[in-house]
Amino acid sequence: MPPKRKSAPTNASFDVKRSRTATPAASVSSSDDFSDYEAPEEGHVIHNVVSKFSLDERSSKSIVRKTDSVSHIFGKRDYSYLTLKPNHATRPLWIDPEGNIIMESFSALAPRAQEFLTAIAEPISRPQFIHEYRITAHSLHAAVASAGLTPDDLISTLERFSKVSVPADIASFIRECTESYGKVKLVLKDNKYYIECKEPETLQKLIQDPEIAQGRVHEGDGAVVVAKAPQMGGLVIPGTKEAAGAAQAPTQPGAPAAEKDQLMEDVFTSATGIHEDGEGDDDDEEDTVHSFEIARDFVEVAQKRCLNLGYPISEEYAFRDDTTNAELPIDLKPHARIRPYQEVSLNKMFGNGRAKSGIIVLPCGAGKTLVGISAACTIKKSVVVLATSAMSVVQWRQQFIQWCNIDPDQIAIFTSESKTAFKGDAGIIVSTYSMVTNSGNRSHDSQKMMDFLTSREWGLLILDEVHVVPAGMFRKTLTCISAHTKLGLTATLLREDDKISDLNFLIGPKLYEANWMELAEQGHIAKVQCAEVWCPMTPEFYMEYLNEPDARKRTLHYIMNPRKFQACQFLIDYHEKRGDKIIVFSDNVYALKAYALKLRKAFIYGGTPQQERLSILENFQLNPNVNTIFLSKIGDTSLDLPEATCLIQISAHYGSRRQEAQRLGRILRAKRRNDEGFNAFFYSLVSKDTAEMYYSTKRQAFLVDQGYAFKVITHLQGIEKFPGLAYSTLAERKELLEQVVLQNADAGGQEGDDFDGARGLSFNANSSRKSKAKFKRTTGKLSELSGGSTMAYIETNKSRNKELKKDQYKKKSSFFKKLDRDREKRQKEQLALKEQYSGAN
Numbered sequence: 001m002p003p004k005r006k007s008a009p010t011n012a013s014f015d016v017k018r019s020r021t022a023t024p025a026a027s028v029s030s031s032d033d034f035s036d037y038e039a040p041e042e043g044h045v046i047h048n049v050v051s052k053f054s055l056d057e058r059s060s061k062s063i064v065r066k067t068d069s070v071s072h073i074f075g076k077r078d079y080s081y082l083t084l085k086p087n088h089a090t091r092p093l094w095i096d097p098e099g100n101i102i103m104e105s106f107s108a109l110a111p112r113a114q115e116f117l118t119a120i121a122e123p124i125s126r127p128q129f130i131h132e133y134r135i136t137a138h139s140l141h142a143a144v145a146s147a148g149l150t151p152d153d154l155i156s157t158l159e160r161f162s163k164v165s166v167p168a169d170i171a172s173f174i175r176e177c178t179e180s181y182g183k184v185k186l187v188l189k190d191n192k193y194y195i196e197c198k199e200p201e202t203l204q205k206l207i208q209d210p211e212i213a214q215g216r217v218h219e220g221d222g223a224v225v226v227a228k229a230p231q232m233g234g235l236v237i238p239g240t241k242e243a244a245g246a247a248q249a250p251t252q253p254g255a256p257a258a259e260k261d262q263l264m265e266d267v268f269t270s271a272t273g274i275h276e277d278g279e280g281d282d283d284d285e286e287d288t289v290h291s292f293e294i295a296r297d298f299v300e301v302a303q304k305r306c307l308n309l310g311y312p313i314s315e316e317y318a319f320r321d322d323t324t325n326a327e328l329p330i331d332l333k334p335h336a337r338i339r340p341y342q343e344v345s346l347n348k349m350f351g352n353g354r355a356k357s358g359i360i361v362l363p364c365g366a367g368k369t370l371v372g373i374s375a376a377c378t379i380k381k382s383v384v385v386l387a388t389s390a391m392s393v394v395q396w397r398q399q400f401i402q403w404c405n406i407d408p409d410q411i412a413i414f415t416s417e418s419k420t421a422f423k424g425d426a427g428i429i430v431s432t433y434s435m436v437t438n439s440g441n442r443s444h445d446s447q448k449m450m451d452f453l454t455s456r457e458w459g460l461l462i463l464d465e466v467h468v469v470p471a472g473m474f475r476k477t478l479t480c481i482s483a484h485t486k487l488g489l490t491a492t493l494l495r496e497d498d499k500i501s502d503l504n505f506l507i508g509p510k511l512y513e514a515n516w517m518e519l520a521e522q523g524h525i526a527k528v529q530c531a532e533v534w535c536p537m538t539p540e541f542y543m544e545y546l547n548e549p550d551a552r553k554r555t556l557h558y559i560m561n562p563r564k565f566q567a568c569q570f571l572i573d574y575h576e577k578r579g580d581k582i583i584v585f586s587d588n589v590y591a592l593k594a595y596a597l598k599l600r601k602a603f604i605y606g607g608t609p610q611q612e613r614l615s616i617l618e619n620f621q622l623n624p625n626v627n628t629i630f631l632s633k634i635g636d637t638s639l640d641l642p643e644a645t646c647l648i649q650i651s652a653h654y655g656s657r658r659q660e661a662q663r664l665g666r667i668l669r670a671k672r673r674n675d676e677g678f679n680a681f682f683y684s685l686v687s688k689d690t691a692e693m694y695y696s697t698k699r700q701a702f703l704v705d706q707g708y709a710f711k712v713i714t715h716l717q718g719i720e721k722f723p724g725l726a727y728s729t730l731a732e733r734k735e736l737l738e739q740v741v742l743q744n745a746d747a748g749g750q751e752g753d754d755f756d757g758a759r760g761l762s763f764n765a766n767s768s769r770k771s772k773a774k775f776k777r778t779t780g781k782l783s784e785l786s787g788g789s790t791m792a793y794i795e796t797n798k799s800r801n802k803e804l805k806k807d808q809y810k811k812k813s814s815f816f817k818k819l820d821r822d823r824e825k826r827q828k829e830q831l832a833l834k835e836q837y838s839g840a841n
């Protein structure tokens with residue numbers, strides 16, 4: 001097979017078909033920069049050691065499938081030929097030869113198995129009873145790097161948990177991936193970069209490579225430095241029980257019986273080498289490491305080359321040995337107690353006494369900010385925090401002051417409104433991605449701040465909402481800010497473009513991903529009842545919907561469907577009477593205003609002046625007469641309203657899974673979450689038999705994978721008898737339809753992208769800036785925007801969208817191009833007729 005450049009198969013992993021189309025290592029060019037390098041897909045087989053491995057061929061040779069009357073239904077996923085172990089009923093895992101792992105979460109051994117799987121595999125779906133995981137090259141990398149697991153540990157533990165023997169192909173995949181992963185490290189010590197390895201042979205191999213040799217710094221005789229590796233002992237993360245000197249946390253309720261505990265401990269110990277009492281087998285041993293220095297501007301080239309050679313580099317920061325960068329006097333306040341899952345995620349980051357770069361995934365409202373702050377308190381060096389909006393910037397600063405005993409003067413804000421550096425040698429700067437990457441003309445103060453940011457070294461770079469940042473912007477950020485450790489934080493590691501794997505490469509592996517349902521069970525986030533309410537279209541709206549040629553106007557028809565309005569009115573009334581505080585979300589601003597005005601409720605969208613926004617929010621929080629507010633997409637993220645207990649969604653961003661999860665996040669932090677029997681409510685109102693139903697299903701995919709169940713409500717009991725129900729007569733509905741028909745297509749569009757507050761749409765954006773960026777059009781088809789290709793995020797780069805469109809057009813045959821032209825012509829004629837008709841009336 002000829003080497004493919006920039007191939008981008010869509011899966012991750014251990015998937016047989018994908019690994020076949022893997023980018024051969026040689027295909028990643030040896031050019032000197034990364035500008036033309038496109039990282040492979042998430043978890044995709046990323047180096048030659050892995051690409052040599054073809055599970056497909058091996059497994060297809062060895063499998064003898066049964067053929068009976070039902071086997072055709074299961075096709076390749078008929079695994080009935082696998083032999084179950086005699087005591088399979090007590091084991092929780094099914095492992096198939098294609099690398100998928102299914103876990104019975106009701107098994108007594110499930111808690112242990114889950115702990116193990118979270119360390120070695122990617123969670124794919126975790127509903128109540130059955131969880132699905134997949135072993136990927138990246139997950140194995142993270143397992144080796146953060147938990148220090150050996151291939152034998154991994155395979156033997158899988159074997160113990162599995163109902164069937166671990167297939168030989170999987171065992172060899174694990175060996176091939178883990179043999180090289182995590183062995184070579186990039187360490188920044190005394191402000192010099194070192195490539196470090198425990199095996200002298202591997203290091204020799206790298207040194208002898210002509211490309212790497214070019215970047216090597218020869219000090220004295222150019223010898224390889226041999227040193228003792230630092231050990232984990234002594235590193236205490238602030239805010240943990242250990243830090244407070246408290247005893248170990250008691251066993252959780254519902255823990256397995258004593259005799260099972262012993263079995264589980266055996267299994268766990270065999271996997272990690274760590275006993276329950278925390279003693280490692282070889283804690284006292286010191287390992288020898290060999291390293292050589294690499295020039296700063298050669299680091300990326302070396303990283304790429306090592307990846308090609310089959311030794312992907314992990315980045316680590318020996319912050320305790322860093323005497324060059326000033327210490328930041330920062331500690332958590334005594335009252336701060338970090339939660340168990342926050343502690344687990346931080347342990348993954350500081351697992352071996354050094355800080356590892358990577359991504360931590362926690363549900364919305366689960367406290368990512370405190371995780372970032374605790375990381376800063378552990379490293380105790382200068383920190384840069386980058387957030388997506390000016391409002392988040394303010395919140396980050398407030399949280400630093402709330403949780404830490406740091407002088408507020410040492411936390412500076414860099415936004416369009418504030419540009420002052422911190423006092424002293426070390427400090428914290430909080431800014432937005434676009435402030436840092438803005439390539440336009442900067443004001444004098446802004447340039448001064450940028451120079452400050454780029455001229456020094458930072459101990460930690462915290463990247464908030466890491467998944468939403470366009471990849472190009474990301475690269476720019478990482479090149480202009482030199483940080484020893486990069487910590488990405490997100491709730492939804494989902495992107496609509498094909499750049500998710502860039503995060504693995506540019507930041508580091510996913511270090512930890514929390515289980516939403518578990519956190520809800522433990523009361524850290526609210527339990528939510530989710531429902532999709534099907535609202536039939538009225539006949540007159542449906543006729544118009546079917547005949548409308550313009551996609552955006554069609555959208556307006558299903559959002560303004562009178563039956564949807566009635567459902568919204570009914571639900572607001574029902575939940576207000578229950579004592580809930582309700583947020584109604586609408587991406588469509590025309591509908592937002594129309595619904596809110598008709599129902600006499602307050603609304604906030606991009607055009608609402610700042611003062612008015614704050615006043616509405618304050619009333620919502622404190623005034624018992626203001627129980628419902630309408631919000632446009634500007635409220636999707638960063639809005640901390642713990643009073644809210646019910647969400648109603650009337651219009652959304654097509655099929656965006658990320659938006660659905662983020663909106664749900666607004667009620668996950670409900671104050672009342674620990675009240676007896678408390679539930680928050682999330683309703684998505686969907687017009688039946690329209691495109692909205694398709695998008696709605698797509699939107700829910702991520703939450704369903706997290707274990708949320710969406711009930712379908714086809715009829716709201718008692719709605720017909722609801723007093724004052726709007727649009728209950730045909731005349732009213734026709735009047736509404738007329739108003740909708742008279743709107744131009746823009747009314748069917750959505751509010752501009754609120755990627756960054758600096759562009760004017762965030763909650764605390766200066767209203768004078770709003771008009772500049774209110775609406776942003778991108779070229780592309782509806783399906784491209786909608787998540788039609790299992791996407792949740794669209795690259796906000798206009799030229800990229802144009803390219804996409806062009807590519808699609810190129811792919812079309814002349815026959816289809818002709819059809820497109822004919823259709824456009826017909827649409828123009830229809831529009832002209834309509835205009836003529838409305839003019840005549």
Ligand SMILES: Nc1ncnc2c1ncn2[C@@H]1O[C@H](COP(=O)(O)OP(=O)(O)OP(=O)(O)O)[C@@H](O)[C@H]1O
Nearest residue numbers: 337338339363364365366367368369370491638665
């Ligand atoms: N360990 C803790 N102890 C007490 N309160 C906590 C803890 N961790 C987080 N919180 C509180 O939980 C709330 C949500 O935290 P935060 O805003 O960091 O969530 P998030 O994960 O960033 O959410 P989102 O993704 O929606 O922005 C905050 O009010 C925060 O103070």
